[in-house]
Amino acid sequence: MSNIKAQFDKAVQIVKELPAEGPLKPTQDDQLLFYGYFKQANEGDNTTTRPGAFDFKGKYKWDAWKKLEGTSKEEAMAKYVELLKSKLEAAGDETSKAKLAELEAAGAA
Numbered sequence: 001m002s003n004i005k006a007q008f009d010k011a012v013q014i015v016k017e018l019p020a021e022g023p024l025k026p027t028q029d030d031q032l033l034f035y036g037y038f039k040q041a042n043e044g045d046n047t048t049t050r051p052g053a054f055d056f057k058g059k060y061k062w063d064a065w066k067k068l069e070g071t072s073k074e075e076a077m078a079k080y081v082e083l084l085k086s087k088l089e090a091a092g093d094e095t096s097k098a099k100l101a102e103l104e105a106a107g108a109a
Contacts (some may be wrong), residue, residue, distance in 0.1 A: 004078055004081070024087065034080065040076035
């Protein structure tokens with residue numbers, strides 16, 4: 001698990017640094033997936049109450065996390081890393097290749 005944890009931690013750092021525009025900009029659906037996997041990996045199953053009717057952003061985030069109920073923390077970490085890898089590979093530019101190399105190196109440590 002230590003390798004996936006190190007790779008997950010690196011992936012979180014990379015996602016936080018993704019630009020607001022350009023080929024690496026995550027879609028809203030991607031952002032929700034990252035959020036759900038992050039919460040599941042760090043906190044486990046969602047046991048909170050669903051946000052109110054007018055908190056649209058909160059409801060989307062809550063739903064993204066709730067969908068992962070029953071997923072182990074390790075599996076959520078792996079899925080987070082896989083999602084980032086697929087985005088970096090799809091972008092294919094030099095920045096993406098460098099970030100992918102960083103991610104791979106973190107998993108090999």
